[in-house]
Structure formats: C-alpha cells, structure tokens
Amino acid sequence: MMSTWTMKRRLNTALRYVLLTVAAVVVVFPIYYAVATSLFTAPETLLYPPKFFTTRPYWESYREALRRAPVFLFIRNSFLVSVGVTFGQLATSSLAAYAFTFLRFRGRDALFFIILSTMMIPWEVTLVPNYMLINKLGWVDTFQGLIVPFLADAFGIFLLRQWFLTIPHDLKDAASIDGCSDIGFFGRVVIPLARPALGTLAVRRFLTVYNQYLWPLLITNSNARRTVQIGLAMLQWDESVAWNSTMAGVVMAFIPTTIVLMLGYRQLVQGLTAGAIKG
Amino acid sequence: MVPRQQVVRISRTRRELLRFLQGIAYLSPVLVLFGVFIFYPLVRSIILSTFKTDLLGRPYDFVGIAQYRQIFNQGFGRSLIITLEYALITVVPEIILSLMLAVMASWSLRGIGLFRLLFSSPIGIAVASSSVMFKMLYSPNAGVFNYLLRLVGGSGINWLTNPKWALMSVAIVTLWRQLGYDTLHLLSGIQSIPAEIHESARLDGAGPWAMFWKITLPMLSPVLMFITITSTIAALQSFGPINILTEGGPAGATRVVVYSLFREAFFNYNFGLASAQAIVLFLIVLVLTLLQFRRFERSVFYQ
Numbered sequence: 001m002m003s004t005w006t007m008k009r010r011l012n013t014a015l016r017y018v019l020l021t022v023a024a025v026v027v028v029f030p031i032y033y034a035v036a037t038s039l040f041t042a043p044e045t046l047l048y049p050p051k052f053f054t055t056r057p058y059w060e061s062y063r064e065a066l067r068r069a070p071v072f073l074f075i076r077n078s079f080l081v082s083v084g085v086t087f088g089q090l091a092t093s094s095l096a097a098y099a100f101t102f103l104r105f106r107g108r109d110a111l112f113f114i115i116l117s118t119m120m121i122p123w124e125v126t127l128v129p130n131y132m133l134i135n136k137l138g139w140v141d142t143f144q145g146l147i148v149p150f151l152a153d154a155f156g157i158f159l160l161r162q163w164f165l166t167i168p169h170d171l172k173d174a175a176s177i178d179g180c181s182d183i184g185f186f187g188r189v190v191i192p193l194a195r196p197a198l199g200t201l202a203v204r205r206f207l208t209v210y211n212q213y214l215w216p217l218l219i220t221n222s223n224a225r226r227t228v229q230i231g232l233a234m235l236q237w238d239e240s241v242a243w244n245s246t247m248a249g250v251v252m253a254f255i256p257t258t259i260v261l262m263l264g265y266r267q268l269v270q271g272l273t274a275g276a277i278k279g
Numbered sequence: 280m281v282p283r284q285q286v287v288r289i290s291r292t293r294r295e296l297l298r299f300l301q302g303i304a305y306l307s308p309v310l311v312l313f314g315v316f317i318f319y320p321l322v323r324s325i326i327l328s329t330f331k332t333d334l335l336g337r338p339y340d341f342v343g344i345a346q347y348r349q350i351f352n353q354g355f356g357r358s359l360i361i362t363l364e365y366a367l368i369t370v371v372p373e374i375i376l377s378l379m380l381a382v383m384a385s386w387s388l389r390g391i392g393l394f395r396l397l398f399s400s401p402i403g404i405a406v407a408s409s410s411v412m413f414k415m416l417y418s419p420n421a422g423v424f425n426y427l428l429r430l431v432g433g434s435g436i437n438w439l440t441n442p443k444w445a446l447m448s449v450a451i452v453t454l455w456r457q458l459g460y461d462t463l464h465l466l467s468g469i470q471s472i473p474a475e476i477h478e479s480a481r482l483d484g485a486g487p488w489a490m491f492w493k494i495t496l497p498m499l500s501p502v503l504m505f506i507t508i509t510s511t512i513a514a515l516q517s518f519g520p521i522n523i524l525t526e527g528g529p530a531g532a533t534r535v536v537v538y539s540l541f542r543e544a545f546f547n548y549n550f551g552l553a554s555a556q557a558i559v560l561f562l563i564v565l566v567l568t569l570l571q572f573r574r575f576e577r578s579v580f581y582q
Contacts, residue, residue: 019383020388020391024394030404031401047421092312105295121564122516125321125560127540127557129321132336148312152312152313211405213522262396
C-alpha cells in the first residue's frame with residue numbers, strides 16, 4: 001500500500017501539472033485560435049457560438065491570403081531587414097565593446113557613458129527628424145532606410161562588454177607577446193570566445209526588428225519594400241478579406257519568428273540573465 | 280642634441296595619441312551612427328519644438344515654449360494621463376501574472392521545458408500580428424471573448440468601441456505580448472537564487488507559501504525592479520496596438536502620447552507640436568531610466 005506521504009506527493013505533482021496546463025492554455029490560446037481560424041472556411045469564422053477546432057482543415061484560406069497580398073515577399077523583406085540589422089549590430093557592437101574592454105585610451109569611460117546614455121532616449125523622440133533625414137537622403141522605401149538607422153545599439157554594446165570582461169586580460173598580454181595585433185586578437189580570440197553572447201544578441205535583435213511597426217509604416221510605400229507586419233495590417237483593413245485568410249497571413253508571418261524562438265530559446269534565456277543585472 | 284627625457288615625453292604623448300586614435304577607430308561606426316540617428320535628431324527635436332515650422336518641417340520662427348503651452352491647451356495633458364493609466368493597467372497585472380508563471384515554470388517536473396517554451400511563446404508573435412489576432416477575439420458578435428463572457432452569464436462588451444473598455448482592451452494585447460519576456464526574466468531570477476537558502480528554510484520548517492514571501496520575492500526584487508521599469512518604458516512607447524485596434528478612439532480614449540505625436544506629425548504636418556510632445560515623452564522616460572541607472576551604476580562601472 002502507498003504511504004500517505006507518497007500519496008500526498010503524487011497529488012501535489014498532479015495538481016502542479018493541472019495548474020501548468022491551465023496557465024499554458026490561457027497563454028497560448030490566442031496563437032492556437034489564430035491557427036485554428038486559418039483552417040476554417042469563411043462562413044465558419046462567423047458562426048455563433050464560435051468554432052474552436054475543425055476536423056476538415058480548409059487550406060484554401062492560405063491560397064486566398066497569398067492572392068490578396070504578396071505575403072511571401074513581405075516576409076522576405078522583413079527577413080532581409082532583420083538579418084541586415086542583426087549582423088550589422090553584431091559587427092558595430094562587438095568592435096565598440098572590444099574598445100571598451102581591451103583598449104586603454106583617454107576619454108574611454110566618458111565615451112562609454114555617452115553611449116550608454118542613449119538608452120535613455122526613446123526612439124520615438126527622434127522619429128520626426130529621422131524621418132526628415134531619411135527623406136532628404138532619398139532613402140524612403142529602400143532597404144537602407146529600414147536598416148541603417150538601427151545598425152548601432154547601446155544595449156548590444158553593453159551586453160557584449162559584460163561578456164568580454166569575463167575574458168582574462170592575460171590572454172591579451174600573451175597574444176601581444178606572440179606578436180598578435182589587436183585586430184587579430186579581436187578576430188581570432190575574442191569573437192570565438194564570445195559566441196554565446198553574440199548568439200543571444202542575434203536572437204534578441206532578430207525578434208525585435210521583425211517586430212518593428214511604426215518605422216516601416218512610415219518609410220515604406222511599395223510592396224517591394226513593405227515588411228510583413230505592415231502587410232498584415234493591410235490584409236486586416238480590407239473588409240472583403242475574411243478572418244480565415246487574415247489569420248493565414250498572421251500564421252505565415254509568425255512562422256520565421258517561432259522557429260527563431262525555438263532554436264534560440266537557450267541563447268535568449270542566457271541573455272536575459274545578463275541583461276537583468278542584479279543590483 | 281635633444282635631451283633624452285624630452286624624447287621619452289614626446290614618444291609617450293605620441294603613443295597616447297595613437298592609442299586614442301585606435302580606440303576611436305574601433306568606436307567609429309557606433310559614434311557615427313549614434314551621431315547621425317540619435318544625437319543630431321535629438322537636438323533637432325529640441326529645435327523643432329521651439330520653432331514654428333513650415334509644411335516641410337523647416338523651422339522659421341523661434342517661439343520659445345509657446346508650442347509646449349499649445350499642446351497642453353490642445354489636450355496633450357489628457358494624452359499623458361491616458362498613457363500613464365495605460366502603463367499602469369498594463370504593467371501591474373503583467374508583473375503579477377508573469378510572477379505566477381515564472382514560479383510555476385521553476386518547478387522541477389518532467390516536461391517543464393515544454394511549459395517554459397509555451398509560456399514564452401508570445402515573444403515569437405509581433406505586436407502587429409498580436410493586435411490583428413486580438414481584434415478577431417474582441418469582435419463584438421461572434422468573438423470568442425464575448426462568447427466566454429456570455430457563457431458565464433455576463434453580457435457582451437464592445438471591447439474596442441466603448442470608451443470605458445477600449446484602453447483596457449488595447450492594454451491586454453501589450454500585456455499578453457510582454458508576458459513572455461517577463462516570465463523568462465523572472466524565471467532566470469528565480470533560478471539564480473542559491474538552492475541552499477530554500478533548503479535551510481525548509482529545515483527550519485518554512486512552508487512553500489512562507490518561502491515565497493520571505494525568500495523568493497525579496498531575492499527577486501532587483502529583477503522585479505528591472506522589469507517594472509523596462510515594461511513601463513515599453514508601455515509609454517506603445518503604438519502598434521492602438522494604430523491597429525482603435526486609432527486613438529473612441530473619442531480619444533486611447534490617444535496615447537506616441538499615437539498623438541504620430542498624428543500631429545504625419546497627418547497634421549505640425550512638426551513643431553509633434554516635437555514638443557516628443558520632448559515631453561523624452562523627459563518622462565529620462566526620469567524613469569535614471570532611476571534604473573542609479574541601481575545599476577555600480578555593476579556597470581565597477582565590475
């Protein structure tokens with residue numbers, strides 16, 4: 001016979017699974033319902049009481065979404081912009097973080113402070129002048145207009161510097177005795193050692209940029225450059241498009257980020273720990 | 280002949296100069312980008328906010344703080360209050376819910392990794408996509424939320440068109456999306472609490488409830504502080520859900536600061552007024568961030 005202690009333990013475990021499941025259902029429900037709706041027929045989306053699942057998925061809604069808007073082109077645009085910003089930021093941030101960790105020069109700490117201080121400036125504050133600038137440069141509706149303003153970011157520099165600080169300075173001394181230059185040490189030692197931090201930054205940046213809405217809304221005006229988040233809103237505003245096709249667009253749009261999230265989950269968690277500095 | 284000491288001094292200043300130039304070379308991409316896309320536009324915003332501008336946004340007449348006065352006369356005060364209210368109704372439930380999720384996600388059970396991934400899944404859904412998804416859930420007739428309300432005996436709500444509910448409805452979208460990040464943050468905070476602390480408390484006879492209030496919560500306070508401030512700043516910058524779900528309506532009930540400055544600049548072409556609003560937003564975020572920096576200063580600079 002089971003002892004009361006084991007019984008209590010089992011009951012406790014079962015209760016925990018119930019709570020976890022309820023919480024997971026609540027959190028995931030909007031995503032689940034978007035996927036389910038994308039497989040309904042248009043009349044099914046208007047039923048009351050609403051349907052929650054279907055045994056006969058209606059794939060035509062995806063074809064309809066693709067007919068209404070070039071969703072794949074929008075996803076490609078978002079993808080290119082996200083990848084461009086991500087790699088650009090990895091390059092600029094790691095160079096800057098290197099200077100702040102391994103080089104000694106006058107004014108270094110002041111510059112570090114100035115760069116960190118940009119975290120205090122919400123991007124929306126500079127929206128109007130930036131828009132005017134991009135206009136003047138003739139970068140409206142171009143990839144450079146979507147990418148270049150975001151190529152440097154204080155958070156990335158900060159995150160990488162925190163990581164670089166954990167690399168022993170003796171390594172640098174040893175390398176310079178062997179005649180290794182700074183740029184050599186940076187490329188051959190620091191960057192390979194910092195791969196986890198770079199991974200974290202890459203996942204975060206990709207998700208953030210893919211998520212952008214206000215800036216691409218302002219500076220794109222053709223399908224050739226429009227990012228998917230703006231494209232979706234178009235689909236949604238078109239009264240003649242039924243919910244099933246709109247949701248098909250939503251689902252196609254979140255497939256890349258969901259893959260990045262699943263593959264990069266570990267990196268993301270590591271980075272959060274580094275970001276939330278314990279006071 | 281030059282005295283030897285002088286040679287040494289010259290070469291030292293030379294070396295210092297070279298080192299400085301090397302440092303600047305590494306920093307140059309960042310310095311140029313920040314100069315062009317952050318510092319110059321910030322100064323420009325300040326200038327625009329104190330000048331009358333033409334339709335192309337060229338300043339022509341210095342007016343001092345007149346435009347700041349004007350925005351407050353035109354109801355910007357209401358936008359500020361709405362924004363703060365929005366931040367409050369987003370952040371408070373967000374922290375409480377994500378704390379609950381994080382505690383659950385920290386249980387050591389088989390398959391917990393799957394639940395962690397599910398709890399963080401909103402991170403993978405962009406703001407605009409989430410807004411479109413929720414728009415369907417909010418739909419007044421066949422929408423799921425009203426169906427569930429009627430199921431428990433309530434009556435349907437006009438989520439997005441009733442001024443009483445619209446702000447809350449928009450806040451729910453932001454809240455839902457932020458849950459993923461906050462839960463991950465808090466989870467890693469919980470996991471970094473040394474196991475021995477809980478162990479010795481257990482030996483002293485502390486129950487799970489007491490341990491949560493007396494150990495977990497106090498130990499999490501730096502992380503809680505961090506996510507409270509970052510979520511508040513994020514809420515103050517909200518734009519996507521408002522533009523997609525309510526367009527500032529009904530009757531201005533969801534006209535938050537960023538939406539207001541967006542309309543002012545890109546519909547009314549009043550770049551001066553829009554800039555004044557932007558600077559006020561900047562000052563609010565500045566204060567919040569300084570609060571944050573004070574806590575972090577030590578670990579940033581003296582590690």
